[in-house]
Amino acid sequence: MTNFIRFPDESTATEELEINGFLTEDGTPILASHHHALDIIGTIARGGEYDPDTGEVITPPETLTGWHINFIGTLPESWNEYIVNPENPVRVFAQ
Numbered sequence: 001m002t003n004f005i006r007f008p009d010e011s012t013a014t015e016e017l018e019i020n021g022f023l024t025e026d027g028t029p030i031l032a033s034h035h036h037a038l039d040i041i042g043t044i045a046r047g048g049e050y051d052p053d054t055g056e057v058i059t060p061p062e063t064l065t066g067w068h069i070n071f072i073g074t075l076p077e078s079w080n081e082y083i084v085n086p087e088n089p090v091r092v093f094a095q
Contacts, residue, residue, distance in 0.1 A: 039069065
């Protein structure tokens with residue numbers, strides 16, 4: 001089952017990834033193992049209107065709050081408070 005996680009910001013996400021053993025010694029995320037899969041999305045922007053000829057922004061996209069991660073595996077208990085249930089996820093793992 002995919003868990004959709006929204007941390008308040010990137011620094012909180014990085015701290016939680018480190019605390020729970022999902023970062024290498026040099027701080028690189030461990031995206032997959034035999035026990036988990038991690039998809040770091042980051043900031044999400046939706047919508048916006050652009051001039052089809054020039055590409056200029058007419059209406060800027062809406063930036064959603066938080067730093068987003070999709071996770072499959074045993075969810076760290078401290079992440080329970082960050083679970084969200086989006087109606088239309090931006091990305092999902094292949095089924």
